[in-house]
Amino acid sequence: MIRAVGLTKRYGDRVAVDHAEFTVEAGTVTGFLGPNGAGKSTTMRMILGLDHPTEGAVTVDGKPYRQLPVPLREVGALLDAKAVHGGRSAYNHLACLAKSNGIPLKRVDEVIALVGLEQVAKKRSKNFSLGMGQRLGIAAALLGDPGTLLFDEPVNGLDPEGILWVRNLMKSLAAQGRTVFVSSHLMSEMALTADRVIVIGRGQIKADTTMREFIAQNATTHVRVRSPHIGKLQELMVGGGWRVEALPDDDGALRVFDATSDAIGDLAGRNGLWLHELAVVQPSLEEAFMSMTADSVEYHAGLDGLTDPTGGPGWNRGTGTAGTTGPSSPTGASSPSGSSGASSQTGPTDPSAGEARR
């Protein structure tokens, strides 16, 4: 179990981590989500005793990291796969680590086999691909068979097969009762692996909940309505007790919450109003995550004036690890009133679902 209390890290004026409070429970995969520069790595380094907190504290199983008697037996960490001396072979690198904690060298062979690096174990790691380096880092994390595991962006640089392997590894480690804490900037990836999620933005914990709750709270389904009689329709819908939001940047479309598309279609039909669009929209988790951390992204891509045809600014794209690109913006059919309209629905984990622009 990892517990942070008032954990704060300042670099001069910049606050990297701001009074973070969270608990990572054993037996779960806990996702640690935040855009680049949100404070994920700094938090992880503080957990591992590499960086000193400016204020507050963080403990692993009740102890500060530096007081763990045999650190590798209790915590395994993958921070930066390239953080090894490239002149040393994979085997020697792991053996040096094993010796520092009195772990038998037999275990080195075991973890090498576990991550599938037998072929290159005697080779110098400087020629390793990013994926092989990542496997070496995971081997080091597993060396002491620890009860707590920290992975910082473990799927970076892995091919689809490697990603699947890491995903399953994390799940099986948690199923064995271990604490698994894994950071990512990809909500879609976390939705597939994590049981719990902690969202960090600009150093502050924005959410600390189960993945199920996070999805329920943040991916609220609504109905998108476009009509030539939108004013009249809006009156009727508000009168019917539904929550209606205008989409400021769109062609007069409305978002209607708490109502089914059937009910809206029926309402329009009864009143003789035409509908041009009626679509059920389930915003993606990626969007929920982005809106939660929107003010904390350090470097926005300069796309504000552009309409991205696939929806959303481009910075969270291009790393489609989960391979879940689906239909983009809801392109509900323009239909005359009376019909319940076409609805396009996208899954909750689809990173590219949602409106064309936010």
Next chain:
Amino acid sequence: MTTATATAPLGRAGFGNVLSSEWMKLRTVRSTFWTLITLFAGSAAVSFLICLAAADQYAKDKAAGNPDAAGDIVMLGLAFVGQIAAYVLGVMAISAEYTTGGIRTTLTAMPRRVEILVAKAILLAVIVFVVGLATAFACFYLGNIPLEAKHVGVKLSDPGVTRAIFGSALYLAGLSVFGLALGFLLRHTAGAITIGLALIFIIGGLVQLIPGSIGRWLFKVMPGNAGSVITQFGESTRNADKSFAPWTGFAVFLLEVLVLLVIGAIMFERRDA
């Protein structure tokens, strides 16, 4: 996942574990071997060449009773190549970990930082002392070949010779720990090497240009000057009353190394990795 071998005995990872890990780290990178080979072969070769070149002149000067050099020119290879190699080895023992980022892996496995620093210092001192001693003997015997050809060779039984040979090994060992301390402080290979070598080879000589007793005192206590007196013997008039006595100088040097190492340890403990 098998847990058979990893969950055996617990207890506490102690200093012995740190020492064996650091020892393995030192001998599993090629740079250690190349640096030590350079230290040995380079020093011996340079000693031989210097003596070869200087033997004639040295013999003439000595016959005239006014030698510009001294018998300890047999050790000059150590003063050039040996010093640099020992110092660089010390710097690299830690700076390579910072350059590659491996320090974070090291400290995750073993967060008790002072133990790591002490283990590195002990290992370096022992390794460099052993290799340095072999090198000092090699310099002595190889340098003597051209000198003896001109009948101006030095003998092990000459005053100060064995002290200078063992002293050279001690000085080089100290110098490698000096490099380690600066490596911990600067965390940067090129920076630590540049500053250290400038301190020993350039600033150490330049300070005597400062007039008066301050300049003389500074010259005496500069690490390269204080530490290397112990490597000299013979009728040298080069530093005569400018220097400490051999063991006093070495003690001063050792103190300087220890002070730097303690500062390095404090900074290592305090700074983020």
